[in-house]
Amino acid sequence: MSMPFTSEGALGRIVRGVPSIVILVIFLAPLAIVVIGSLSPRGTAPPLTVDLVPEGASLSNYSDLFERPSFRRQALNSLGVAAVAVPVGTLVASWAGFAIARLPRRASMFLLGLTVVAAAVPVTALFVGRLVLFRIAGVTDTPLPLIAPALIGVSPLLVLLFAWSYASIPRETYDLAREVGLGPLATWWRVAMPLRIGVAAVGAAVAFLLTWGNVLDPLLFVYDERWYTLPLGMTSLAALPPTDQGLVLAAAVLATAPVLLTAFVVQRFVADRTR
Amino acid sequence: MTRRRRSPIALVLVLLSVAAGCDAGPEDEVTRITVMVSGDPEEIDAYRAVVTAFERSQNVVDAQLLPFADRDDLIVRLSTSIAGGQPPDLFLMNYRYYAQFAARDALEPVDSYLRMSDAFSAEDFFETSMTPFRWQGEQMCLPQNVSSLVVYYNADRFVQAGLPLPAEGWTWDDMVRSARALTIDDDGDATPDVYGLGVDPEIIRLAPFIWSNGGALVDDQAAPTRFAFDAPALSAMQRFLDLRSVDRVTPSDEEAEAEDAESRFLNGRLGMLMESRRVVPAFRTISSFQWDVAPLPILSEQVSVLHADAYCITAGSDAKEASWRFIEFALGPEGQRITAEAGRTVPSLRSIADSDAFLEPASPPLHSEVFLDQIPRLLAVPVVSTWAEIEDVANGIIEEAYYGGGRALEVAVELTIQTENLFARAER
Numbered sequence: 001m002s003m004p005f006t007s008e009g010a011l012g013r014i015v016r017g018v019p020s021i022v023i024l025v026i027f028l029a030p031l032a033i034v035v036i037g038s039l040s041p042r043g044t045a046p047p048l049t050v051d052l053v054p055e056g057a058s059l060s061n062y063s064d065l066f067e068r069p070s071f072r073r074q075a076l077n078s079l080g081v082a083a084v085a086v087p088v089g090t091l092v093a094s095w096a097g098f099a100i101a102r103l104p105r106r107a108s109m110f111l112l113g114l115t116v117v118a119a120a121v122p123v124t125a126l127f128v129g130r131l132v133l134f135r136i137a138g139v140t141d142t143p144l145p146l147i148a149p150a151l152i153g154v155s156p157l158l159v160l161l162f163a164w165s166y167a168s169i170p171r172e173t174y175d176l177a178r179e180v181g182l183g184p185l186a187t188w189w190r191v192a193m194p195l196r197i198g199v200a201a202v203g204a205a206v207a208f209l210l211t212w213g214n215v216l217d218p219l220l221f222v223y224d225e226r227w228y229t230l231p232l233g234m235t236s237l238a239a240l241p242p243t244d245q246g247l248v249l250a251a252a253v254l255a256t257a258p259v260l261l262t263a264f265v266v267q268r269f270v271a272d273r274t275r
Numbered sequence: 276m277t278r279r280r281r282s283p284i285a286l287v288l289v290l291l292s293v294a295a296g297c298d299a300g301p302e303d304e305v306t307r308i309t310v311m312v313s314g315d316p317e318e319i320d321a322y323r324a325v326v327t328a329f330e331r332s333q334n335v336v337d338a339q340l341l342p343f344a345d346r347d348d349l350i351v352r353l354s355t356s357i358a359g360g361q362p363p364d365l366f367l368m369n370y371r372y373y374a375q376f377a378a379r380d381a382l383e384p385v386d387s388y389l390r391m392s393d394a395f396s397a398e399d400f401f402e403t404s405m406t407p408f409r410w411q412g413e414q415m416c417l418p419q420n421v422s423s424l425v426v427y428y429n430a431d432r433f434v435q436a437g438l439p440l441p442a443e444g445w446t447w448d449d450m451v452r453s454a455r456a457l458t459i460d461d462d463g464d465a466t467p468d469v470y471g472l473g474v475d476p477e478i479i480r481l482a483p484f485i486w487s488n489g490g491a492l493v494d495d496q497a498a499p500t501r502f503a504f505d506a507p508a509l510s511a512m513q514r515f516l517d518l519r520s521v522d523r524v525t526p527s528d529e530e531a532e533a534e535d536a537e538s539r540f541l542n543g544r545l546g547m548l549m550e551s552r553r554v555v556p557a558f559r560t561i562s563s564f565q566w567d568v569a570p571l572p573i574l575s576e577q578v579s580v581l582h583a584d585a586y587c588i589t590a591g592s593d594a595k596e597a598s599w600r601f602i603e604f605a606l607g608p609e610g611q612r613i614t615a616e617a618g619r620t621v622p623s624l625r626s627i628a629d630s631d632a633f634l635e636p637a638s639p640p641l642h643s644e645v646f647l648d649q650i651p652r653l654l655a656v657p658v659v660s661t662w663a664e665i666e667d668v669a670n671g672i673i674e675e676a677y678y679g680g681g682r683a684l685e686v687a688v689e690l691t692i693q694t695e696n697l698f699a700r701a702e703r
Contacts (some may be wrong), residue, residue, distance in 0.1 A: 131359030140361060219348055220355050223309060225341060239315035239344040241557030242538035 040246035061250035093153030097162020145221035321617035370407035378660035416585035441569035454524035457546030473536025476677035520680035
């Protein structure tokens, strides 16, 4: 039964809303500082305080960025890599998770353990091995090393997320699917996936975040500057002198925008389905 | 009848190819080399200009620049690519860090190329910058610059305070006196708004003062087995540490974290800054005050520390001749002129260092010749394979003592103990 709109109910809503507002402010404050800083003109010393409107504020840093061929190319590369890696990675992670959830208990536990171990292996331990693989495959002059993680579901954590999610669907549901003649792929597509579409959306968002923010793979495995992505370009801009701080912050705003947009869209999507 | 649909993945790959520009010509007619460099965007632009000019100058070698913003990124990438069997053909690196690769036989000695070269000879370069790149009797890399630690100063603040401008022969005490006079608390909140001096508490900044005081950094400069701080070294180290804890002329740890010294200088809130040539392009944007450079102050004798980077050819390169050809261009008059005009480097080639391309009478600093005057007095830190790790450990200890009021003797003991193993497994 819903609570009538009484002063007690309104107060309750306000009290419940306060933590959300506090958290929002804590997380939005740095973003606001970055946005304000991005308006500072180039060639000036970094301001000592955060003014709401910096002296000489303009959007020139943004136009400067888009006039840089390297920035445009890196942004396009990042978008292209994400456009391929996110759907492929989400699909692979979803399939792997489904397989783990549906295998007999012993095999499932074994694969779960293997996935946990894979998640625990330090990424640095695999650098040389991965480079050798890419070299043998002859793909170091291409963007394929950046897309390759999608072939293993982007991250073992994503596989675990899907496995946990599909395992939580009641066994009777899967039994019913089998009784009506659905094979594993059809069961995944017509039963498991629709029931856990919210998790798929979150998984895709995580895949996007991991792919979009991946700085190590382009740093280590790309041998052609033309395939550099935005995170690597950002490290280059970060080395600019303090007088170009506004330009660096403008790039940070542009690099952050797709992440925020993704988080917002997925949050709305999940919220709509859980009401 | 079903209509065949294009795969979206294939479409994206095609778009990516178009975005990257599929304009490469027939590759079997030219030798392609990869050149790995690190630096800020202005420096990278200078290297890019060198590559462009090189490609214009000939049509048999296609040089591809692989730039990194951070030196550590370059080292990680280089280590991985050497271990993975796909090293770049060339890379540019400071003398403090290349030895780890020389020790792994990952570098191609350049003596034979240098002897056969028509572009230049070893004598055309400053010997000071050549020596640290000799490894076990062989010239491993060829230097592109010969920078040093100097003092940048805000001339307007010196004039306003009625202080003599820093100049050749000024002493440590002169510097501390000036730094005290330039440390100003404008609003009376007991926290200075302007500091007299900015210096990073690192071994590379401390070393020249140890040498200037007649002290030693290690037991044997050619084959060091440990840090060996003698009495003059300890005295110099204590004076260095006192800059923060006793003289109070440099920003505190928190203040330094909040705003680096380069930014403070740009803001006009730092009287002096100890830095290499690296900061000149940024400082040339200063319009609100006059600035210039001076040699380091002396304790007993005039000394500074070498900052030099060099091109190294990897042993695993399939295109060593083509790589050498690039080095001949980049370190020859045309290539060095391009990097010198960017303002960031002190050329290693004598003829360009003495030319207007470097001295640039129309652009600050007014006394660029200070960098050249320093060259005969430059000393290098030891060249051993583990020096990068030794620096990491040493910098942590020095920083803690600098901001925490540590004593030189304690720091020396700590440095010696903590780096013992690193020296023990160093190749030299």
